[in-house]
Amino acid sequence: MTYRIFPRIHRARIGTVLFAFWGSALLTGAVLQAQPGGSSAEDVSRETHSDELARVLQDRLRQARDEVFPALVSLRIVTAQFRSGKELKSQAAGSGTIISQHGHVLTNEHVTRDGQRFDCILADKRRVAAKLIGEDPLTDLAVLQIDLPPEELAQLPVARFGDSADLEIGDPVMAMGSPYALARSVSLGIVSNTERVFAGGFGNDDLDEMEFGRGQRTGLFTRWIQHDAQISPGNSGGPLVNMAGEIVGVNELGGGNLSFAIPSNLASRIARVLIEHGEVERSWFGLGLRPVAEDDSSGAWVSAVELDGPGHAAGVRAGDLLVAVDGEPVNVRFVEEVPVLLDRLASLPVGTQLDLTLRRAERTDAEGEREERELTVRLETRKLERDVGEELSFHIWGFTGQDITPKMARDAGLESSEGVVVTGVRRGGPAQKAEPPIERGDILLAVDGDPIADLDVLVELNEKLSTPLPQRPLLVEVDRSGRRQLTVLEPSDTEPDDPPRELPKAWIGVATQPVFGELAKLLGLGDGGGFRVTRVYPGTLAANSGLRVGDVVLSFEGSGLAPDGMEDSAVLSRLIRGRDIGSTGRLEVFRDGKLIPIEVELERARLTPEEARRHADTDFEFSARELTFFDRDLQGWGPEVDGVIVENVDAGGWAGLAGLRPGDLLQSLDGSPIGGLRSLRAAMREVRSARSENVEFLVLRRRRSHFLDVEPDWAPSDLEELKHGSDDAAGLGENER
Numbered sequence: 001m002t003y004r005i006f007p008r009i010h011r012a013r014i015g016t017v018l019f020a021f022w023g024s025a026l027l028t029g030a031v032l033q034a035q036p037g038g039s040s041a042e043d044v045s046r047e048t049h050s051d052e053l054a055r056v057l058q059d060r061l062r063q064a065r066d067e068v069f070p071a072l073v074s075l076r077i078v079t080a081q082f083r084s085g086k087e088l089k090s091q092a093a094g095s096g097t098i099i100s101q102h103g104h105v106l107t108n109e110h111v112t113r114d115g116q117r118f119d120c121i122l123a124d125k126r127r128v129a130a131k132l133i134g135e136d137p138l139t140d141l142a143v144l145q146i147d148l149p150p151e152e153l154a155q156l157p158v159a160r161f162g163d164s165a166d167l168e169i170g171d172p173v174m175a176m177g178s179p180y181a182l183a184r185s186v187s188l189g190i191v192s193n194t195e196r197v198f199a200g201g202f203g204n205d206d207l208d209e210m211e212f213g214r215g216q217r218t219g220l221f222t223r224w225i226q227h228d229a230q231i232s233p234g235n236s237g238g239p240l241v242n243m244a245g246e247i248v249g250v251n252e253l254g255g256g257n258l259s260f261a262i263p264s265n266l267a268s269r270i271a272r273v274l275i276e277h278g279e280v281e282r283s284w285f286g287l288g289l290r291p292v293a294e295d296d297s298s299g300a301w302v303s304a305v306e307l308d309g310p311g312h313a314a315g316v317r318a319g320d321l322l323v324a325v326d327g328e329p330v331n332v333r334f335v336e337e338v339p340v341l342l343d344r345l346a347s348l349p350v351g352t353q354l355d356l357t358l359r360r361a362e363r364t365d366a367e368g369e370r371e372e373r374e375l376t377v378r379l380e381t382r383k384l385e386r387d388v389g390e391e392l393s394f395h396i397w398g399f400t401g402q403d404i405t406p407k408m409a410r411d412a413g414l415e416s417s418e419g420v421v422v423t424g425v426r427r428g429g430p431a432q433k434a435e436p437p438i439e440r441g442d443i444l445l446a447v448d449g450d451p452i453a454d455l456d457v458l459v460e461l462n463e464k465l466s467t468p469l470p471q472r473p474l475l476v477e478v479d480r481s482g483r484r485q486l487t488v489l490e491p492s493d494t495e496p497d498d499p500p501r502e503l504p505k506a507w508i509g510v511a512t513q514p515v516f517g518e519l520a521k522l523l524g525l526g527d528g529g530g531f532r533v534t535r536v537y538p539g540t541l542a543a544n545s546g547l548r549v550g551d552v553v554l555s556f557e558g559s560g561l562a563p564d565g566m567e568d569s570a571v572l573s574r575l576i577r578g579r580d581i582g583s584t585g586r587l588e589v590f591r592d593g594k595l596i597p598i599e600v601e602l603e604r605a606r607l608t609p610e611e612a613r614r615h616a617d618t619d620f621e622f623s624a625r626e627l628t629f630f631d632r633d634l635q636g637w638g639p640e641v642d643g644v645i646v647e648n649v650d651a652g653g654w655a656g657l658a659g660l661r662p663g664d665l666l667q668s669l670d671g672s673p674i675g676g677l678r679s680l681r682a683a684m685r686e687v688r689s690a691r692s693e694n695v696e697f698l699v700l701r702r703r704r705s706h707f708l709d710v711e712p713d714w715a716p717s718d719l720e721e722l723k724h725g726s727d728d729a730a731g732l733g734e735n736e737r
Helices: 041-071 264-277 310-314 335-346 406-412 455-466 517-522 571-577 629-635 654-658 677-690 718-724
Strands: 009-011 072-083 086-098 104-107 115-121 127-136 141-146 172-177 185-196 199-201 204-207 210-212 224-227 239-241 247-255 258-263 287-290 300-305 321-325 353-363 370-380 391-394 399-403 420-425 443-447 474-480 483-489 510-515 530-536 552-556 584-591 594-601 614-617 622-626 644-649 665-669 695-701 704-710 734-736
Touching: 041 072, 041 086, 041 172, 041 185, 041 239, 072 104, 072 391, 072 420, 086 115, 086 172, 086 247, 086 391, 086 654, 104 264, 115 141, 127 264, 141 264, 172 224, 172 247, 185 258, 224 247, 247 264, 258 264, 287 335, 300 310, 310 370, 391 455, 399 455, 443 455, 552 571, 614 677, 622 677, 654 695, 654 704, 665 677
Parallel strands: 086 734
Antiparallel strands: 009 210, 072 086, 072 115, 086 104, 104 141, 115 127, 127 141, 172 185, 172 239, 185 224, 199 204, 224 258, 239 247, 247 258, 287 300, 300 321, 321 353, 353 370, 391 399, 399 420, 420 443, 443 474, 474 483, 510 530, 530 552, 552 584, 584 594, 614 622, 622 644, 644 665, 665 695, 695 704
């Protein structure tokens, strides 16, 4: 099992902060032990007192644990990422906490991101499905809801929030979660800092904008709780618990013996908004702020201004000193106060009009004299949009596309956010075969004369063109680096063609290696050479010809063989292929210092794995190919063994979740024997028609037969299938976040 442990997180200028998992190995706790010594009454009293304190501490820890631990859940999530023009499914693992009697589970957004299927493992070991209620990337929080009948939800244990503002440095805390996707666990530590922020350092008080992979910022409004309770991969989203048995944080990131949690006061507020509205709507100012860092000053420096943002439109300029908002004084002296101010301003309703009081130093004469003046500007806030857009796979086009958000447009210097950006092109697919080919980074503007305003429009157009596919090429307009280009694309729902098969050729049933140079001399061939037999395939005519492993073939039909290097590996096979099938080939071999003539009847070359035909199943998300002679030889399977070889499996697909692996020999599907691709396709048609809740796969894994119980989650419509992905692709393995 491979792990993509967690998404990368980038910080401007000062390096990388790893997500919640390479946590501290320090375990902080009180160790109470009686001092050795005599048997005086004082010693006995001290030992008794120490034992009592140890019992009190242990009882306190157990009581606090039992308040939250039953509400802790392990999360298993099927995710979709997009690479090389395909949707790649995988599995992720994380942690969460039940926070309401309605079955709401609080976790990290980076755990649920790109999720398509959510399962919760409860304290009683039940595995139940859940649905996504809402996500907030800017605070890295998300809420799921367990899918159970109301009477069962009412029986679930629920943890309660504490007041994170009451935490002090040195307070003991417990981190709970499922490290490495294992059973639930608890680690103990102390609070190291209650207002941790990440700034540039070395005198630079600009607040770093941390980013998830692919450009999504987070933590703009967060002052983390720093602690040293051990957390590991899979702990993300788990609770940080105080000694009163209350959630005081949500573990998010860590590294270098440091762990960080989102304070409960922020987490509980965001959770309530997500449960009620499904998203957190915020106001956008288009301003960056930093502390004044002077004891006798007040206000906050405007460190950055978005050129097309509300602040710039109102007349705010970088270098201004913001001293009041709607008459209320601003006083930000320390970098730890910046997230509080940003959060307060962003929490205002979208469209709010504010009067910003600024102080601006301006030149007054040619000598460069500067004079500070005070001015007031009126600013109207806009909605703070997501940093990155939704991404989907479009199978019939052969590419993946992403919505363009205003931030993506600003960062790329685009005039607008209209269109869909191509994030990947499938090899051999329609987009790559277009004339000229569509490339990664192209912005799709129009198809067949229809403007593509955003991803939703492309989804609708894809649905309209999917059934039936247009029997003609389509004119596609793209923006490529500011140039509007036209290309011709023909949608197709077929997979790339099978590899070409050679015409029947003659073959001798052996594997060989070229012999030359020092190897030839060591084998007694001097400066000559040949082809050493490394395997004589059982069941072939060569096996009855007298050829042995170790023989060195020096000539074929009188033609000498003297390879000069590995590039001549195919010389012998080319000579053999030039003969007729059924004819006799005369070999001269070197064995035990003697030259021996051997005659072999040439037979038809066997199909190689590279030439085998393939089938990609988009429902169960795996691909398979024909079983070849060389597969049987490699695995030791006799002629009575039938099936198809599994090549690729989406780890997050239905078959992948049931345990199907590349290399498995699929022999039976829901009771129907699989003798080849034709019987596989027929069995798949029956399964799709029946839409069974459980489908039985019987596979041979080397020398052991395995039974797999696959649980399909049939999409209710073609549009739903598109949004949940249908491309076949290689799985990425299970992840922990």
